[in-house]
Amino acid sequence: MPLLLNTSSVLPLSRSLPSFSSFPRPHLFISSSFAVSPRRFSTSSLCSSRASLSFSARATSATTAMGDAPDAGMDAVQRRLMFEDECILVDESDNVVGHESKYNCHLWEKILTGNMLHRAFSVFLFNTKYELLLQQRSATKVTFPLVWTNTCCSHPLYRESELITENCLGVRNAAQRKLLDELGIPAEDVPVDQFIPLSRILYKAPSDGKWGEHELDYLLFIVRDVNLHPNPDEVADVKYVNRDQLKELLRKADAGQEGLKLSPWFRLVVDNFLFKWWDHVEKGILKEASDMQTIHKLS
Numbered sequence: 301m302p303l304l305l306n307t308s309s310v311l312p313l314s315r316s317l318p319s320f321s322s323f324p325r326p327h328l329f330i331s332s333s334f335a336v337s338p339r340r341f342s343t344s345s346l347c348s349s350r351a352s353l354s355f356s357a358r359a360t361s362a363t364t365a366m367g368d369a370p371d372a373g374m375d376a377v378q379r380r381l382m383f384e385d386e387c388i389l390v391d392e393s394d395n396v397v398g399h400e401s402k403y404n405c406h407l408w409e410k411i412l413t414g415n416m417l418h419r420a421f422s423v424f425l426f427n428t429k430y431e432l433l434l435q436q437r438s439a440t441k442v443t444f445p446l447v448w449t450n451t452c453c454s455h456p457l458y459r460e461s462e463l464i465t466e467n468c469l470g471v472r473n474a475a476q477r478k479l480l481d482e483l484g485i486p487a488e489d490v491p492v493d494q495f496i497p498l499s500r501i502l503y504k505a506p507s508d509g510k511w512g513e514h515e516l517d518y519l520l521f522i523v524r525d526v527n528l529h530p531n532p533d534e535v536a537d538v539k540y541v542n543r544d545q546l547k548e549l550l551r552k553a554d555a556g557q558e559g560l561k562l563s564p565w566f567r568l569v570v571d572n573f574l575f576k577w578w579d580h581v582e583k584g585i586l587k588e589a590s591d592m593q594t595i596h597k598l599s
Contacts, residue, residue: 378442378533382406386458387418390516392502394419394595399458406443408512411504418455420515421471422565423479423495424574425451426523430582431540433528434549435483437563438536443507446536448549449563453517454478468497468592471518483538484529495520496586498577503598505564516595517565521577521586543578546570568598 382403389398405416425433433451437444456462456474464470472492479485498519506512530538541549553562580589
């Protein structure tokens with residue numbers, strides 16, 4: 301049984317950025333579940349999890365969902381991803397319990413009434429000047445459009461290469477794939493063995509009346525200088541920030557200035573972990589901060 305602890309403390313932050321109105325921030329408590337070493341892994345040993353996807357079954361399910369939902373205004377690229385991508389359903393201890401379309405996993409009604417908790421990841425990429433790369437999500441994103449967030453946030457899919465649990469290899473593979481899809485970062489710029497998993501958070505957050513998130517999110521850190529070619533279907537803008545620039549951004553978010561908003565998962569990480577971990581980034585001791593035995597649960 302996971303151990304649950306209520307915690308309400310957050311790191312004090314200097315507020316000195318353009319004001320964003322952040323999404324509501326939940327209370328944090330902790331659940332202990334599994335241990336994963338962030339060290340370099342061997343691709344020779346694979347997780348026993350194996351997935352066999354049936355495209356025709358997914359297509360049938362997607363067609364039914366499309367018929368039931370009035371989403372004619374949805375961007376074509378986002379519609380395709382919503383119905384073709386299969387997320388990995390998990391329980392609160394991060395055990396795989398099934399799979400479901402990205403569409404169903406993000407319908408707020410289903411999140412509230414069913415088990416739509418799914419595995420996700422959030423990448424925090426720093427350059428060698430120790431500046432953090434942020435992205436503004438595109439206007440066509442179904443959930444949290446035009447909010448600013450960490451480098452890349454997405455989902456490992458229900459496929460063999462992204463279900464590997466040993467050393468978080470499946471999640472790392474997914475992160476490398478999405479950094480290319482969203483930001484045009486070549487795979488050779490972000491080798492999978494360079495991602496350092498630091499922790500996991502479990503949170504639930506509404507986006508609007510229809511959409512939301514319920515994710516068990518792996519936090520992956522990496523320090524690399526990369527080539528950027530953002531995909532406008534996914535990303536509206538990008539910027540590197542140092543600590544003071546991020547604090548100014550937080551100030552603007554809190555003051556509601558310029559209509560700026562932060563994603564709820566990014567704000568959670570910022571308020572509870574990021575500046576402490578930034579010290580480890582600059583000192584080159586990120587692995588010392590890793591705690592993959594703990595799930596920080598948000599409710």
